[in-house]
Amino acid sequence: MSSQEASRHIPAPLVNPEAQEFFSAALEKRLIYKHCDTCDTPHHPPRSMCPHCHSCQTQWKVSTGKGMVFSASMLRKGVPVPYCIAYVTLDEGVTMMSDLIGFGDVTPPVGTRVQVKFVTTDGGAQVPMFEPVQTL
Amino acid sequence: MNQIVNRARACIVGAYEHPTRHAPDKSVAQLHAEVACGALQDAGLNAADIDGYFCAGDAPGLGPLSMVDYLGLKPRYVESTDTGGSSYLIHVRHAAQAIEAGNCNVALVTLAGRPRSEGSSGTQARAYNLLAPEAPFESPFGLVPINSYAMAAQRHMHEFGTTAEQLAWIKVTASHHAQHNPNAMLRNLVTVQEVLASPLIADPLHRMECCVVSDGGGAVILARPEIARTLKRPLVRLIGGGESVGYINSARMEITSSAAKQSGAAAFEQAGVRPSDIRYASIYDSFTITVLIQLEDLGFCAKGQGGRFVADGKLISGQGRLAINTDGGGLCNNHPANRGGMTKIIEAVRQLRGEAHPAVQIKDCALALAQGTGGMLGSRHASATLIMERA
Numbered sequence: 001m002s003s004q005e006a007s008r009h010i011p012a013p014l015v016n017p018e019a020q021e022f023f024s025a026a027l028e029k030r031l032i033y034k035h036c037d038t039c040d041t042p043h044h045p046p047r048s049m050c051p052h053c054h055s056c057q058t059q060w061k062v063s064t065g066k067g068m069v070f071s072a073s074m075l076r077k078g079v080p081v082p083y084c085i086a087y088v089t090l091d092e093g094v095t096m097m098s099d100l101i102g103f104g105d106v107t108p109p110v111g112t113r114v115q116v117k118f119v120t121t122d123g124g125a126q127v128p129m130f131e132p133v134q135t136l
Numbered sequence: 137m138n139q140i141v142n143r144a145r146a147c148i149v150g151a152y153e154h155p156t157r158h159a160p161d162k163s164v165a166q167l168h169a170e171v172a173c174g175a176l177q178d179a180g181l182n183a184a185d186i187d188g189y190f191c192a193g194d195a196p197g198l199g200p201l202s203m204v205d206y207l208g209l210k211p212r213y214v215e216s217t218d219t220g221g222s223s224y225l226i227h228v229r230h231a232a233q234a235i236e237a238g239n240c241n242v243a244l245v246t247l248a249g250r251p252r253s254e255g256s257s258g259t260q261a262r263a264y265n266l267l268a269p270e271a272p273f274e275s276p277f278g279l280v281p282i283n284s285y286a287m288a289a290q291r292h293m294h295e296f297g298t299t300a301e302q303l304a305w306i307k308v309t310a311s312h313h314a315q316h317n318p319n320a321m322l323r324n325l326v327t328v329q330e331v332l333a334s335p336l337i338a339d340p341l342h343r344m345e346c347c348v349v350s351d352g353g354g355a356v357i358l359a360r361p362e363i364a365r366t367l368k369r370p371l372v373r374l375i376g377g378g379e380s381v382g383y384i385n386s387a388r389m390e391i392t393s394s395a396a397k398q399s400g401a402a403a404f405e406q407a408g409v410r411p412s413d414i415r416y417a418s419i420y421d422s423f424t425i426t427v428l429i430q431l432e433d434l435g436f437c438a439k440g441q442g443g444r445f446v447a448d449g450k451l452i453s454g455q456g457r458l459a460i461n462t463d464g465g466g467l468c469n470n471h472p473a474n475r476g477g478m479t480k481i482i483e484a485v486r487q488l489r490g491e492a493h494p495a496v497q498i499k500d501c502a503l504a505l506a507q508g509t510g511g512m513l514g515s516r517h518a519s520a521t522l523i524m525e526r527a
Binding site: 010011012013014015016018019022023041042043044045047051052070071072073074075076077078079083085086087089093094095096097098099107109110121127129 | 257258259260266267269270271272273274275276277278279280282283286287288289290291294335336337338339340341343384385386387389391514515
């Protein structure tokens with residue numbers, strides 16, 4: 001993370017009971033998402049009822065935290081610190097809104113491989129952001 | 137088969153766009169009153185004639201209550217559906233339905249706001265309902281209007297090869313029209329090169345690809361046909377409408393298309409006309425990409441062909457088969473209350489009445505479409521489509 005990124009204030013999520021599990025897992029650096037056993041389809045943000053088939057048989061699953069950029073945009077003006085919002089499609093097939101970090105001043109192209117990195121918000125909660133995949 | 141039903145449909149009998157673009161010395165309620173009076177005067181009606189009132193979240197107070205009180209109305213039908221900038225197109229559709237159902241005879245729809253005086257910007261987060269189910273999963277990441285639409289643009293470029301130059305043509309087109317509008321906030325002609333030389337705000341969108349932030353407002357009045365025929369203004373009849381809500385499906389991801397697919401199809405079916413019949417369309421232009429995606433989804437061109445469709449000035453009045461946003465649109469003219477739907481309806485009415493500026497008036501404009509998007513294309517939005525004819 002650049003020093004500029006480190007200086008950015010990230011507002012704390014106002015967590016509701018339905019979202020609590022996601023943010024509790026995030027504190028343990030685990031990225032979880034909801035999957036419906038009835039229609040075998042994931043979704044995000046997490047709900048107790050599947051938005052695809054309306055079954056209530058939804059389960060939490062753990063993601064590997066790896067995925068690719070579906071779309072992204074660096075916001076450069078009108079904010080104290082520029083940042084890059086994105087939709088990231090996890091390898092498990094579900095897409096979530098997040099921010100990309102560690103890419104410097106550029107918006108990474110669609111398809112860029114990324115991995116999760118948990119970042120602390122102003123209130124202490126952790127949220128999943130995504131950084132370039134580290135190659136060995 | 138809907139011809140007989142269509143002939144009985146409600147008419148838009150009054151339309152008024154506030155000339156102000158900066159009103160630091162006026163209240164929002166006051167602006168609502170001024171546009172209501174303007175529309176009444178345009179229609180040749182009195183406030184006592186109004187028995188239906190429609191407003192959205194820009195109206196101060198609880199739903200329609202404060203404005204009904206402030207304006208001294210006696211409605212027997214009220215509605216305050218709020219779908220952001222598309223609300224007023226939905227109101228017109230619902231007002232027509234209420235009139236046809238016999239619930240009211242004369243319906244007033246008002247919009248007004250002062251985002252310019254209040255220092256609003258498209259790079260600021262919208263006042264989030266923190267109880268919204270998506271809030272914990274979006275607010276930490278800084279979703280604001282421009283980066284939402286920018287992600288749609290980025291993906292459209294990736295999937296279909298749309299170029300920055302093609303998107304810039306949408307702004308150039310708006311500027312060609314705005315030069316003739318004395319009230320427009322930005323009246324200077326701009327070139328594709330100038331658009332692309334303006335600062336990048338959120339990749340790939342430049343400053344000149346963003347709508348203006350302006351104070352002001354507008355109002356329209358609908359009436360049942362028997363009343364409309366007694367008034368002195370040219371008759372503009374609503375013959376088709378549609379509305380729909382679109383959202384990002386996290387398992388399938390829909391970000392390069394909009395709910396205009398559904399609202400447009402419904403409106404065209406009800407009106408019994410096709411996109412190729414339309415010579416004038418008001419297309420919501422919060423950003424350049426908004427226009428391109430809606431034109432595709434309404435069927436004016438195939439999905440993915442929007443870039444070619446908007447390029448080279450083909451949508452400037454007099455240049456091709458279709459002209460859009462001849463008032464200069466949100467990109468150059470006006471975006472009161474950060475909600476552009478009302479002005480989309482008003483310019484379509486001007487075209488059908490033959491009252492657009494002569495330099496941009498479509499000759500014998502008999503059919504017009506107004507299209508609105510509210511919310512954000514990159515997360516969730518509502519689309520509304522109206523098709524009107526000169527009766």
